Amino acid sequence: MEINVVQKVMKVNDELAEAVRKSLADAGVLALNIMSSPGSGKTTLIEKTLAALNHSIRVGVIEGDPETSLDAERIAKYDVPVTQIETAGGCHLEANLVQRALANFDLPNLDLLIIENVGNLVCPASFDLGEAAKVVMVSTTEGHDKPAKYPNMFRKADAIILNKVDLMPYVDFNFEKFRDYVHQLNPGAPLIDISCVTGEGLDAWLLWIEERLALESAQPVS
Amino acid sequence: MHEFSLAERILECALEVSGEHGGAAIERVVLEIGALRAVVPESLKFAFEAASMETAAEGALLEWREIPAEVECRSCLETYCPQDIVWCCPGCGATGGRAVRGDELIITSVSLSDTPCLEGAIR
Ligand SMILES: [Zn+2]
Numbered sequence: 001m002e003i004n005v006v007q008k009v010m011k012v013n014d015e016l017a018e019a020v021r022k023s024l025a026d027a028g029v030l031a032l033n034i035m036s037s038p039g040s041g042k043t044t045l046i047e048k049t050l051a052a053l054n055h056s057i058r059v060g061v062i063e064g065d066p067e068t069s070l071d072a073e074r075i076a077k078y079d080v081p082v083t084q085i086e087t088a089g090g091c092h093l094e095a096n097l098v099q100r101a102l103a104n105f106d107l108p109n110l111d112l113l114i115i116e117n118v119g120n121l122v123c124p125a126s127f128d129l130g131e132a133a134k135v136v137m138v139s140t141t142e143g144h145d146k147p148a149k150y151p152n153m154f155r156k157a158d159a160i161i162l163n164k165v166d167l168m169p170y171v172d173f174n175f176e177k178f179r180d181y182v183h184q185l186n187p188g189a190p191l192i193d194i195s196c197v198t199g200e201g202l203d204a205w206l207l208w209i210e211e212r213l214a215l216e217s218a219q220p221v222s
Numbered sequence: 223m224h225e226f227s228l229a230e231r232i233l234e235c236a237l238e239v240s241g242e243h244g245g246a247a248i249e250r251v252v253l254e255i256g257a258l259r260a261v262v263p264e265s266l267k268f269a270f271e272a273a274s275m276e277t278a279a280e281g282a283l284l285e286w287r288e289i290p291a292e293v294e295c296r297s298c299l300e301t302y303c304p305q306d307i308v309w310c311c312p313g314c315g316a317t318g319g320r321a322v323r324g325d326e327l328i329i330t331s332v333s334l335s336d337t338p339c340l341e342g343a344i345r
Contacts, residue, residue, distance in 0.1 A: 001243070001246070001336055002250075002333045002334075003333070004330065004331050005239055005329055005330070006329070009231045009253075010327055012234075013231075091224055125260070151308075155321075184317040184318070185317075187296070188296075188318065
């Protein structure tokens, strides 16, 4: 007996992601899902962002990692609410994990929620977490061909960050090629070059966040 | 790696169908997998076989049909099948665009055994 079903395999995740999106919108919180491979500097970027904002914006952070709470401990030093999600080896965050983590936050008292996804350039792109925007980060030490190798991730990004630009003279990184790949894959997303060490480009990143926050608060709460 | 979590979702859906039919044993699950889904079908099959052990889906065949990508051009609104990882419109040459097909991950059918499975669909 063959039974025809058209079941979206992702349905459960997508429904939960919508619920997360609604809770965040109701509370007026902008959620950013930051994705990258391990070691490109997501946690450092979040630290620099928190330091620069210096509590002018109320920020909460969700840290996703396969194991350990080391990153959450780093973020907690900035005196912001932080929740660690350990995926027990899982290679990406899913909406149910984010929904559970939201219970640890006082959402009406937040403006911005930064979600640091598990370091991986493949699967995080496939799971909607209920975020308002996806940010993809790569670093110069990883090589300029990352966009060509992981096109899906770059196509879905609302902003693309290139980190460690201070190391560009010392590594094999062709900036023009990288920029062309990114632009061809995703002509609409801004490319923000930064160095978390020298602070170069951080202003552009903070400005982008400000613009997204303004966009978020301009939207009527349904 | 994410094939394992997808396999579990597929198994849940299939067991639900089996449950609606008295817990009949599952013989076959057919999927549509979009080219843009970043799913390796062989890994998915392996993960599904592992996840379905000791359930009503143990030994079930996982089959799939691949759905090619189709993109709508962001400037001339033509749809086309991209030939390269860079989506370049054959009509006007614009890059980028919006995927209208190829993001599927769908169970289209579940085949159940006609002889009832006494163990039922309980995992
Ligand atoms: Zn066109």
